[in-house]
Amino acid sequence: MSAPERSRLAQRLFPDGTEPDPRFTLANERTFLAWTRTSLAFLAGGVALAAFDIDGLHPDYQTAVAILVILGGLCISAGAAVRWVHVERAMRTGRPLPVPAIIPVLSFIVFVSLAVTIVMVAV
Known part of the structure; x- marks a missing residue:
């Protein structure tokens, strides 16, 4: 019995490598959902x-902080999708997992939002 064919999207996103252990793929998906x-x-x-x-x-x-927080949410969502693909590719090709670039971005967004909030309260 042969392995089932992958979808065209899966073939396009993951052209190289072998299927990883499903537990790792599902763990990667859970991490993506947590970021979402x-x-x-x-x-x-x-x-x-x-x-x-x-x-x-x-x-x-107030509007500036609201826009910053909304943009932060959009960046987190996009970063989560990109990270999911990069981790999945690394697992399929046996490479080390990539460093999460989304964490410093999230930290920066939170820091700037808090700084603006402190300025708002102080004024």
């Missing part, structure tokens, strides 16, 4: 910041 949940939380937080008036905060600052 994080991005949805950022998007919801940004929408909430934009939707509700916060007493004592300048509306321009």
Whole structure:
């Protein structure tokens, strides 16, 4: 009995290598879903910041932080998809797993959002 044919999308995304242990592929997928949940939380937080008036905060600052948080959520979502593909390719070809570039990006977004929030509260 031969192995089933992979879909055209799978052949296009993963042209080289062999199928990894399904446990590793599923673990990679769970990590992707966790990053997706994080991005949805950022998007919801940004929408909430934009939707509700916060007493004592300048509306321009509030809008700036809301946009920054929403953009952060979009970056996290895109980064999660790219990371999933890179990790899957590395597992299929037996290469070391790539360093997660999304973590410094997320840290920067959180730092800038907190800095702007502190400035908003202090003003």
